[in-house]
Amino acid sequence: MTNDVNNARSKPTDWQQANKINTARLAFWTATWVLTMALTNFGPRFLWDFDQVLTITAVILNLALGLKMVLVNIKHIKGLDEMQQRIQLNAMGITLGLSLIVGLTYSNLNVVNLISFHAEISHLVIFMGLTYLTATFIGSRNYQ
Amino acid sequence: MKNKLKVLRAERDWTQAQLADALEVSRQTINAIEKGKFDPSLPLAFKAARLFKLSIEEIFQDEE
Incomplete structure (x- = not known):
């Protein structure tokens, strides 16, 4: 056990590795949600001339990615x-x-x-x- | 709650980071526990006791 503890810093532990992955995932899904938020807000005016189908799709996509971000955040907090x-x-x-x-x-x-x-x-x-x-x-x- | 974590760690020549890795917590958490600013949960206290091969009472003492 003592040797295990003494050697512990030589490489990241599973706990540290899992935390890094959770943080990276949270950053990725947050960035994705922010991007779709921008798309939902500016897309109708600048990209698809207020096409209703595309606007509704963007809103649903933004909502779905927001929910995914919340789930990833829960996992991130549970890993702390x-x-x-x-x-x-x-x-x-x-x-x-x-x-x-x-x-x-x-x-x-x-x-x-x-x-x-x-x-x-x-x-x-x-x-x-x-x-x-x-x-x-x-x-x-x-x-x- | 008082504790002997710092003494036990020093006796074994472990750093805060090494103890943190062994207990799967952050180094900041070990620092806060050693300074008495954060009281660990029972599962974490048991984990520390197993690591040091001591009873919980030998590591953590109630101040009252």
Whole structure:
């Protein structure tokens, strides 16, 4: 056992290898989903002149790839160790809570005309992304 | 929860990375456990006990 541990760093372990593969898969499916999102948004105007069949196909493809990305992300998180999973869980909880509160407040501001511009869903997505990144970073720092 | 992970590891001349590989966790997790910032689950504690050929109580102690 001692020799096994001493030799452990000479090559990546199965756990490390599986994590690398999971991360690469997540990156691939996320990139694919983002590309089909762009295709769904810009394709009708610039590629197929609002052909309804192609537009519906793009929307369904984007949705299907989004679901695949979620499944790959679940596998990625399950492959992390228990502390990394806890950091992710905390970050998700903070993101969900803040997105709900800030999102509804933002919507209210729009409804009562306290902001001059329209409250876009993309603003909420950006907020969620930044919150998740910050929460993950702070969570990781707390365990250092 | 206190633990003797750092001492046990040093006695065997293992690095944090080597212990992390043996327990199939990240080096950051080993560091957090050694510093008492993260308490491992029971399965991970059992895994560490098997690795060091000790009982869980010999590695991890309740601070109360």
